[in-house]
Amino acid sequence: MSATDPKPSRRISLDVYAVALALTLALLVRLNLIPPIKW
Amino acid sequence: MATQAIAARPSQSLARRALGLIPGLLLLAAVGFAGKFIEQSIAAYTKAHHTTFPNIEYVLWAIVIGLVIANTVGVPRLFEAGVATYEFWLKAGIVLLGSRFLLGDVLHLGGISLALVAIALTLSLTFMHLLGRAFKLKPKLTSLLAVGSSICGVSAIIAAKPSIEADDEDASYAIAAILALGAISLFTFPLIGHSLHLSDKAYGLWSGLAVDNTAEATAAGALYSDAAGKVAVLAKTSRNALIGFIVLGYAIYWSSRGQAQAVGNKAAFLWQKFPKFILGFLLISLLATVGFFTKPQLTSLANLSRWAFLLTFAGVGLRTNLRELGKQGWKPFAVGAIGEVFVAILTLGLVYGADLYLHL
Numbered sequence: 445m446s447a448t449d450p451k452p453s454r455r456i457s458l459d460v461y462a463v464a465l466a467l468t469l470a471l472l473v474r475l476n477l478i479p480p481i482k483w
Numbered sequence: 484m485a486t487q488a489i490a491a492r493p494s495q496s497l498a499r500r501a502l503g504l505i506p507g508l509l510l511l512a513a514v515g516f517a518g519k520f521i522e523q524s525i526a527a528y529t530k531a532h533h534t535t536f537p538n539i540e541y542v543l544w545a546i547v548i549g550l551v552i553a554n555t556v557g558v559p560r561l562f563e564a565g566v567a568t569y570e571f572w573l574k575a576g577i578v579l580l581g582s583r584f585l586l587g588d589v590l591h592l593g594g595i596s597l598a599l600v601a602i603a604l605t606l607s608l609t610f611m612h613l614l615g616r617a618f619k620l621k622p623k624l625t626s627l628l629a630v631g632s633s634i635c636g637v638s639a640i641i642a643a644k645p646s647i648e649a650d651d652e653d654a655s656y657a658i659a660a661i662l663a664l665g666a667i668s669l670f671t672f673p674l675i676g677h678s679l680h681l682s683d684k685a686y687g688l689w690s691g692l693a694v695d696n697t698a699e700a701t702a703a704g705a706l707y708s709d710a711a712g713k714v715a716v717l718a719k720t721s722r723n724a725l726i727g728f729i730v731l732g733y734a735i736y737w738s739s740r741g742q743a744q745a746v747g748n749k750a751a752f753l754w755q756k757f758p759k760f761i762l763g764f765l766l767i768s769l770l771a772t773v774g775f776f777t778k779p780q781l782t783s784l785a786n787l788s789r790w791a792f793l794l795t796f797a798g799v800g801l802r803t804n805l806r807e808l809g810k811q812g813w814k815p816f817a818v819g820a821i822g823e824v825f826v827a828i829l830t831l832g833l834v835y836g837a838d839l840y841l842h843l
Contacts, residue, residue, distance in 0.1 A: 462574035463763035469579065470767060473783045474776055481783040481790070 500564075507565015511572075514552070514797035518545030542705045542796050546669065549800020558801055569798020573698050574760040576791030580716055581767030582776065582784035589768050592688070592714065595841055596721035599692055599833045604725065606829055607633045611822045618818050623649040623742075626733055627657035628815060632822045635723045636661045636695035642726055642756050646734040648743040660819035665699040666803050668823065673706045684843040685834050687711035691718025692830040695823075698799050701792060720761055727756035 472478045518541040529536045552558065558566055581589075608629050615625025627649055631640045637658050644654045672694060676686040687704050690711070694700035697719050704715025731752055737743035746752050771781060837843060 457759060458571055459574055459759035459763075462571050462760050463578055466575045466578035466763055466767070469575075469787055470582070470770070470776075470784060473780050473787070476780075478783075480779060481786040483786040483789050 504565040504568060507562040508568060508794075509565070510558075510562045510801070511566060511569060511794045511797045514548050514801065515541075515545045515793035517548055518542070518797070519793065540706055541793070542702050545793065545796040546702060546800040549797050550803055550805075551800075553801050553803060554805050557804075566798055566801050569698065569795045569802065572791045572794040572798070573701065574758075576788045576795060577697075577701075577716055577720065578760055578763035578767055579784050579788035579791060580713065581764040582771045582781050582788070583713060584717065584768045584771070586765075586768050586772040589717065589765065592684075592717050592843075593721045595837055595843070596688065596691065596718040597724070599688070599830065599837060600718075600722045600725060602833060603692060603826065603830050604633050604729065607822065607826045608729075610825050611818070614818050614821055618814050620814055620818055621653060623647055623737070624653040624656060624815060625818070626737075627653055628660060628819050628822065630729060630733065631657050631661040632664070632695055632819055632826060634726050634729055635697055635719070636665060636699070638697070638723070638758070639726050639730070643730045643733055646730050646743065646746075646752075647737040656815040657819075660815045661695050662803065663816060664819050664823045665694065665696045666805075668694045668827075669699050669703050669706070669799075672703045672827075676707050676711075679831075681834075682838070682843070683708050683710035684714050685838050687714025688718045688837070688843065689831055689834045691715040691720075692722065692834070693823075693827045694719070697723060698795050702796050702799055705792065705796075720758075720764060723758045724761055726758065727753040730756050 469478075473481070521544045522539065522541040525536060526538065528534075611629035611632060612625055615622070615628065620628070626647055627640050627643060630643045631637065633639075640654055640657050640661065643649070668690075672686075672690050676689070681689065686707050687710065690703040690707070691700050691714065694703045694715075697716075700715050700719040701712060705712035731746060731749060734743060734746050734752070738745040767784070770776065771784075776784065834843075
């Protein structure tokens with residue numbers, strides 16, 4: 445069996461989108477650009 | 484699974500795919516909100532009428548409503564893509580939950596979790612392989628079941644499948660068994676935790692170490708208490724962090740036997756398998772620790788995390804099809820079930836030990 449590196453994937457993983465969304469929301473909250481979130 | 488659903492048709496335009504998610508997202512929101520509404524209505528009724536009724540968290544209502552829909556009328560195809568995004572909301576929710584942890588707590592509890600995970604993993608992987616041999620399961624199916632029940636359920640199986648070149652049938656058996664067992668854990672763990680009078684921290688640590696899927700572990704923790712849910716996520720995240728190492732170990736094992744391709748760049752392999760949302764969680768926790776957010780802002784972030792989990796819990800119920808789970812053979816389920824009981828007892832013992840000697 446030949447040695448192979450992990451397949452180069454152009455698809456961005458779901459994790460990266462989730463982190464991007466969470467960090468964006470955190471920044472919007474920090475800059476008071478969205479109203480306080482209630483539960 | 485959500486990844487597959489979102490990236491299923493690369494030829495479709497981004498806008499069209501985004502539109503396709505809307506019906507399922509609305510269904511997730513409706514089911515989750517219905518759960519929250521029922522919890523609040525019962526609480527308001529019992530308060531107004533001075534009666535007592537056990538407080539059933541919105542988590543359970545959302546899962547039960549989802550389960551009823553999925554197993555009676557079923558989830559129409561139109562809703563499937565949106566419902567599959569529950570895993571995306573889970574990961575976004577975990578990152579935002581980082582705001583509720585000081586980095587010191589993460590390192591303390593995360594460190595304990597990692598040490599316990601390492602012990603539990605070694606013993607449970609060995610046990611699962613002995614069990615698979617006793618039940619005469621195919622070795623690669625046993626590997627997938629061992630990875631699924633020891634680390635992080637479906638994600639671990641999906642990560643391991645191409646690396647050990649397991650076939651689709653083995654993967655679907657293992658996923659079905661792990662999902663069925665996850666659903667069972669969801670309802671049994673809180674009952675056991677209450678009967679043993681476990682503290683929030685001890686229970687959260689136990690469910691994070693023993694329940695397979697991250698969504699189910701989060702839900703099992705939240706069903707016990709808010710504090711237990713927080714600890715369960717942290718423990719489960721520590722477990723998830725080891726996924727790359729275990730999958731790499733299996734890839735090397737199967738390639739040494741000539742039944743999978745050899746791994747070239749091991750560092751790149753580990754990075755590819757590493758769950759990136761853990762880095763986001765640590766970053767938000769670091770920012771919260773250094774005072775980047777004010778107190779009201781931290782409350783907002785915690786509430787955003789709760790809303791994201793609300794969608795996740797609705798998705799857990801909606802994607803659990805009991806009829807599908809019954810179609811698989813009994814052997815993978817039996818091996819998974821015995822393995823789960825072993826992992827649950829083992830991790831419970833470890834948690835008791837940690838509580839006694841390390842003072843959780």
